[in-house]
C-alpha cells in the first residue's frame with residue numbers, strides 16, 4: 002500500500018525539476034529581452050571569482066577594488082530591473098504551488114496540517130491503494146446527520162469517530178474501538194469518510210471489509226499492522242470463524258494494540274453478540290475495546 006507522505010515525497014524530484022525549468026525559462030526570456038542585464042550578471046559572476054582569488058592571496062587592496070566594482074554593477078542591475086518592471090526574482094527558483102510552497106501540506110483553520118489541494122491526484126492514488134478505490138463519491142461533506150431523523154445521535158457518532166481517529170478520545174489509552182450500529186444506517190459511508198479524512202491529514206490509513214482480510218496480500222497485512230489508522234468494516238462474529246480470518250485479525254490487533262495504533266471495527270451487531278460468537282482470541286480483545294454507538 003502507498004501512504005500519502007510517501008507519494009508526496011516521491012513527487013518531490015519532479016517538482017524540483019519543474020521549479021528549475023521555470024526559473025531557467027524566466028531567465029532565458031529576460032536575458033533575451035535585456036541583453037545588457039545578461040552582460041552585467043556575467044560580469045558580476047566573474048568579479049566574484051576574482052574577488053575569491055584576491056582573498057586567498059590576501060591582496061586586500063585588489064579585493065576592495067572588486068567590492069567597489071561589484072557594488073557599481075549591482076546598482077546598474079537594479080536600475081535596469083526597476084526601469085523595465087522586471088521581476089526582481091526572475092533568476093530565483095520559486096515554488097510551483099504558492100499555497101504549500103511545494104511541501105504538499107498546508108495548515109488547516111485549526112492549525113493541523115492537511116494535504117494541499119495541489120496534491121489531489123496523489124490523494125486519489127493513495128485512496129485507491131488503501132482500500133478506498135470503490136468509494137470515490139463518498140465525502141464527509143455529503144454525510145447527512147439528519148438522515149433517518151436521528152440527527153443528534155448521528156452527529157454524536159461522527160464526532161466520536163473523528164475524535165478517536167485524531168487520538169483525542171482517551172479511555173485509559175484504548176487503541177481498539179467498536180462502532181456498532183443497526184444495518185442500513187450509513188456506517189460504511191461514515192467509516193470510508195473518516196479513513197479518507199485520516200489520509201488527507203497525512204496519516205497512513207487503510208479501509209477493509211473484515212471478510213477481505215483473507216484475500217489481502219502478505220505485504221498489505223504487514224503494512225496494516227503498523228499504519229496509523231485502520232478501519233475494519235462489516236465485522237461480524239461468524240466472519241472471524243472463516244478460514245484464516247480469526248488468526249489474521251488476532252495477529253493484526255495484537256500488534257496494533259501493543260503499539261497504541263488506532264483501529265476501529267465497524268459492525269451491525271450488538272457488542273454482546275460479537276463477544277459471544279467471535280473467534281475466542283478476538284473476542285478476548287473486544288471486551289476491552291472502546292465503544293462508539
Ligand SMILES: [Zn+2]
Pocket residue numbers: 098099100101102103104105106117118119120
Ligand atoms: Zn500545494
